[in-house]
Amino acid sequence: MTRSEPRPGAARAAATFFLMVGLPGAGKTTLARQLAVEHGALRLTTDDWMIPLFDQVEVDGKRDVLEGRMLWLALEAVRLGTSVVADYGSWSRDERSAIRWLVEAENACFRMIYLPVDDETQRTRIARRWATTPEETLPLSEADILYGRANFEVPDAAELEGLGAGGPPPGWAGWREWAAHRWPSFA
Template identity: 35%
Template structure:
């Protein structure tokens, strides 16, 4: 029996670029199983977790998620990885992992101007503070600026899909 493998949909973009919005859209339209670490860290650690708890929790979740999404995709379910894949090394590791399991990878690039990113984060922070956003964590402007220093845009040799097509 030759079972169809699921497709892996990975979202590359910085905070506020629309990854979670696209992830939910793909989850509904494909359909697909969505993996969004922000929702889990929020449920486990609250809306504004301290850094010393957040990083180890995130690393553990990503290891757990990987085992689950690989198995789901190998069994024929499309998966959406709402992680960001900020580093080239992370994207290369993802490509290698998918290739090793015979999984088709579709990497989406979400890119918007910096001022739009921050305005979206501010609006999301307001919803988080008001208890209207249950799947996100609160991000202050200093952290946002520090995180930007670690973001690596796609290199010219990295194939990607536009979220619109």
């Protein structure tokens, strides 16, 4: 028996996959750290890898590749009964729906945590983070902030209430196929 296998006959509680959703400066990483400690969960934060590996937040699609491998790892963890906190931001409804479907297909609990942030608070937090922990973050320009606000899809009431992922976008056989396209290293 390997360390990752449960004892024969041992009941294992279903793992929980916490998906942090929101714009930069919303407080996702702070809450993700707390949730990881409270639930003994594996915390996966893309910037924790992008910064040391590439010294950038986005490098020629490498963020998508990294997120794909992190998603693969997260699903492996929940299969083994380990809870996960995924701190990606997950700006699009399709991303969130795909992740929800993939997690629920593993018989794990899915919990989306949306942290809204107003413009002034966001800018204050981003500036404070850059001033106090520059090694944990990269500067965000005005254009970056505006881009995020323009492209973030705010979760609606049904999504927040966890009413399921629904079907994939037109042209896709299923969420697994959509996810493999969205995050090239997922498959």
